[in-house]
Amino acid sequence: xxxxxxxxxxxxxxxxxxxxxxxxxxxxxxxxxxxxxxxxxxxxxxxxxxxxxxxxxxxxxxxxxxxxxxxxxxxxxxxxxxxxxxxxxxxxxxxxxxxxxxxxxxxxxxxxxxxxxxxxxxxxxxxxxxxxxxxxxxxxxxxxxxxxxxxxxxxxxxxxxxxxxxxxxxxxxxxxxxxxxxxxxxxxxxxxxxxxxxxxxxxxxxxxxxxxxxxxxxxxxxxxxxxxxxxxxxxxxxxxxxxxxxxxxxxxxxxxxxxxxxxxxxxxxxxxxxxxxxxxxxxxxxxxxxxxxxxxxxxxxxxxxxxxxxxxxxxxxxxxxxxxxxxxxxxxxxxxxxxxxxxxxxxxxxxxxxxxxxxxxxxx
Numbered sequence: 001x002x003x004x005x006x007x008x009x010x011x012x013x014x015x016x017x018x019x020x021x022x023x024x025x026x027x028x029x030x031x032x033x034x035x036x037x038x039x040x041x042x043x044x045x046x047x048x049x050x051x052x053x054x055x056x057x058x059x060x061x062x063x064x065x066x067x068x069x070x071x072x073x074x075x076x077x078x079x080x081x082x083x084x085x086x087x088x089x090x091x092x093x094x095x096x097x098x099x100x101x102x103x104x105x106x107x108x109x110x111x112x113x114x115x116x117x118x119x120x121x122x123x124x125x126x127x128x129x130x131x132x133x134x135x136x137x138x139x140x141x142x143x144x145x146x147x148x149x150x151x152x153x154x155x156x157x158x159x160x161x162x163x164x165x166x167x168x169x170x171x172x173x174x175x176x177x178x179x180x181x182x183x184x185x186x187x188x189x190x191x192x193x194x195x196x197x198x199x200x201x202x203x204x205x206x207x208x209x210x211x212x213x214x215x216x217x218x219x220x221x222x223x224x225x226x227x228x229x230x231x232x233x234x235x236x237x238x239x240x241x242x243x244x245x246x247x248x249x250x251x252x253x254x255x256x257x258x259x260x261x262x263x264x265x266x267x268x269x270x271x272x273x274x275x276x277x278x279x280x281x282x283x284x285x286x287x288x289x290x291x292x293x294x295x296x297x298x299x300x301x302x303x304x305x306x307x308x309x310x311x312x313x314x315x316x317x318x319x320x321x322x323x324x325x326x327x328x329x330x331x332x333x334x335x336x337x338x339x340x341x342x343x344x345x346x347x348x349x350x351x352x353x354x355x356x357x358x359x360x361x362x363x364x
Contacts, residue, residue: 007303009282011128012179013207015158018086020278020303022057023050023296024213024289029060029067038291040070047074049293055300057086059182059211059287061132062117063093063101072122088128088211089117090162090182092135103336105135110146114155130160130182133336140168140341144175151176160211165340166202178208185212185284187221187254187273187319188242197338204283215277215286216270216299217242220251223259223269241326254322261315267305270295272315274302279312 008017028046030037037043047070050058060067068089075082091113092103104113117126129150131143140161150156161172162182172178181203183192192200192210203210218237219225228243237243242251255269262272270288277286288299307315 009285010209011158011211011285012209012283013177015179015209016086016127018057018285019055019300020282020285021055021274021300022059022088022211022285022287023055024287025058025060025067025071026064027289027291028070029065037065037070040073043070043291044074044077046291046293046296047071050296050300051078051081051084053297053300055296056084057088057285057287059088059090059213061090061093062113062120063090063095063132068117068120072120075122082123086127087121087123088130088160089121089126090130090132091117092132103131103133103135105131105138105143107138107142107146110143111150114150118155125154126156128158128160128179129156130162133163134168134339134341136336136339136341138341139344140164140172141175141344143341144172144178148176163337163339164199165338166198168340169199169202169206169208171341173206173208178206180209180211180285182211182213182287184214185210185277185286186215186217187258187276187315187322188217188251188324189214190319191338199338204281209283209285212277212284212286214289216273216288221255221258221270221273223255223262242324244326247325250323250325254318254324257318258315261311265305265311267302268298271298271302271305272307274299275305275307276312276315276319278303279307 007020009020010016011018028043058071060071062068071087092105094102094104096102118124129147134140144159147156147159151159158179159176160180160182161169161178164181169178169181181199183199185192191197200210216222218240220242227248228238228245231238241247258272259269262269265272274286274288277284290296290299
């Protein structure tokens with residue numbers, strides 16, 4: 001099924017036209033909800049259904065266990081449908097044998113990571129490729145330069161970034177146009193809008209789209225969760241501060257308000273939360289993740305939920321007034337959020353009224 005053209009928007013300046021709501025495939029690898037992924041047949045059926053609905057912007061990562069592999073199996077079974085899917089993946093995630101994880105973005109590793117993802121995905125070209133996180137040691141200019149080489153070789157089409165500062169985005173964009181920045185963005189996570197970070201403003205100045213991960217705040221905004229005691233063994237939310245026994249009930253105040261608005265419109269709380277994100281601008285692309293058929297449809301159908309100006313204003317007031325209890329990640333998972341990278345040798349920061357505006361080489 002092809003999405004209606006009215007639901008398509010360009011991903012950044014001169015970017016491809018994509019459905020406003022994508023499919024986040026982290027759970028497809030079993031990483032976020034259970035210790036063991038679903039059987040292959042069930043996971044392939046999930047991808048069949050997403051394609052059938054027209055939900056064809058798929059986002060995964062090389063650290064999401066075997067998510068890339070199962071998508072690769074789907075492409076192998078449906079070679080004629082490869083052209084329908086805009087496949088995005090992220091690279092650099094390193095799982096350590098002794099436990100824990102980190103990220104790599106050095107020049108030697110970037111092409112290696114690309115080849116591995118191409119093989120796992122069973123594709124000749126990755127449509128959109130991001131560093132999952134910056135590694136903290138490699139200047140972003142070097143990372144993007146390596147990605148540009150791969151683009152020139154036809155191995156990737158578009159370049160994105162994830163969880164970066166506005167200054168880092170400017171540095172990267174000076175090397176090659178960045179199509180989008182992937183950031184957590186929801187009613188519970190609006191840091192991307194904050195003048196403190198200046199990131200959404202910078203994205204719009206540079207015509208860079210925002211791909212919003214966890215747009216339902218890991219299910220919190222669906223209004224269907226019963227609390228931390230209801231999570232299955234292996235569900236990572238058991239360790240996330242917003243879902244603790246102390247914080248979960250407090251965060252329900254905003255969720256209950258959203259449920260009330262949704263009930264009046266005859267839609268779900270999750271659809272209302274996604275519709276609100278879409279109303280923040282045509283350059284916002286939420287990618288909710290789920291491994292449940294009904295929720296894939298519910299999420300994708302949020303494209304058709306229209307908020308009135310009054311409803312959008314009311315929700316904004318609720319969001320601005322709400323107290324959010326608990327950080328979005330536990331400390332052990334909070335790797336490189338709003339990350340910057342070392343400056344190129346000889347460069348220095350150029351300060352502006354709203355913070356770092358760029359970087360200049362001192363005159364000799």
